[in-house]
Amino acid sequence: MKSERTTAARSMRAVALAITLVSVVTFAAVGYSAYSDFNGFISNFRTGSTGISARTVAQGQAATLYVNATVPNDGLFPLSVSISCTAPPAGVTCTSSSLTIPPSTSGVLRFQISIANVTELQNAAGLHLNGTAVAGLVPFASISITVDLGSFLTGGGS
Amino acid sequence: MIGEKVSLERRVAKASLVAVFNAVLWVLLPSLLGETLSRALPSTPLAIPSFVYAFGAAITALQTVAALTEGMAVSVPFTAGAYVTEAYYIWTATSGGNLALSVSGVSFVIAFAPLVYLMMVPPLFGALRAPITFLLEETEASRPAPDVI
Numbered sequence: 001m002k003s004e005r006t007t008a009a010r011s012m013r014a015v016a017l018a019i020t021l022v023s024v025v026t027f028a029a030v031g032y033s034a035y036s037d038f039n040g041f042i043s044n045f046r047t048g049s050t051g052i053s054a055r056t057v058a059q060g061q062a063a064t065l066y067v068n069a070t071v072p073n074d075g076l077f078p079l080s081v082s083i084s085c086t087a088p089p090a091g092v093t094c095t096s097s098s099l100t101i102p103p104s105t106s107g108v109l110r111f112q113i114s115i116a117n118v119t120e121l122q123n124a125a126g127l128h129l130n131g132t133a134v135a136g137l138v139p140f141a142s143i144s145i146t147v148d149l150g151s152f153l154t155g156g157g158s
Numbered sequence: 159m160i161g162e163k164v165s166l167e168r169r170v171a172k173a174s175l176v177a178v179f180n181a182v183l184w185v186l187l188p189s190l191l192g193e194t195l196s197r198a199l200p201s202t203p204l205a206i207p208s209f210v211y212a213f214g215a216a217i218t219a220l221q222t223v224a225a226l227t228e229g230m231a232v233s234v235p236f237t238a239g240a241y242v243t244e245a246y247y248i249w250t251a252t253s254g255g256n257l258a259l260s261v262s263g264v265s266f267v268i269a270f271a272p273l274v275y276l277m278m279v280p281p282l283f284g285a286l287r288a289p290i291t292f293l294l295e296e297t298e299a300s301r302p303a304p305d306v307i
Contacts, residue, residue, distance in 0.1 A: 008291060015287075141273055145265070148263065
């Protein structure tokens with residue numbers, strides 16, 4: 001014989017179901033948003049795209065790298081993006097840039113690295129400059145990527 | 159429901175299903191995922207395979223005993239214990255929502271603590287739900303039945 005569940009048991013079950021549903025919907029929305037943002041970012045690298053432009057200006061021993069990146073936010077949540085340098089060596093200056101892009105819009109990230117004397121820096125210990133890019137789906141998740149930006153300058157930018 | 163008469167056959171059948179389901183969910187799938195990730199990213203210290211068997215076995219055992227003792231008061235601590243272990247398992251497997259990877263000199267740090275909290279809410283609520291439901295049902299059962307005219 002199956003006995004009747006009490007009101008308390010039914011209420012607790014309903015709350016558990018609601019919590020599970022909210023979790024599933026949130027995960028689905030975050031997953032979709034991350035996928036859309038990733039696709040939008042990847043489209044910047046396609047042939048003929050003007051989403052990301054970089055140029056190096058050399059004046060004597062000094063060099064400056066300018067990077068402009070148009071970042072679209074095709075997702076459902078605000079997208080925060082930032083780029084910065086970690087502990088730049090003497091003679092190197094970076095301008096950090098960060099912005100939060102609302103959904104269905106795009107923003108332009110401007111980044112600049114200036115080196116006073118490229119030859120001196122290369123002769124000393126090579127140019128090693130850690131750059132960190134952070135992209136985050138506000139407020140759920142973020143990914144931070146750190147890479148040696150020195151090769152972009154010494155290897156020659158476009 | 160506590161106090162509900164459940165036949166031994168039904169308990170054993172349900173416990174068998176629960177054991178298989180939990181072994182797949184908490185041992186087999188994470189283990190396969192951990193091995194795949196370890197092969198794909200050999201330079202990354204992934205903690206999943208080392209503790210997955212202990213936690214998976216603990217959750218499976220607790221859930222199975224809870225299913226075997228269904229309808230008895232003794233099932234409450236097993237159910238609550240299984241849920242607490244699940245929550246801790248999720249927290250440990252995801253390093254609290256902060257994963258650091260390194261691939262070919264490029265470092266990745268993935269932070270997703272709010273999503274981990276969201277994953278932990280259902281098991282933690284389940285851990286609270288088991289004893290609260292038991293206490294409420296006990297209170298309701300001990301209340302005198304209204305007179306039937």
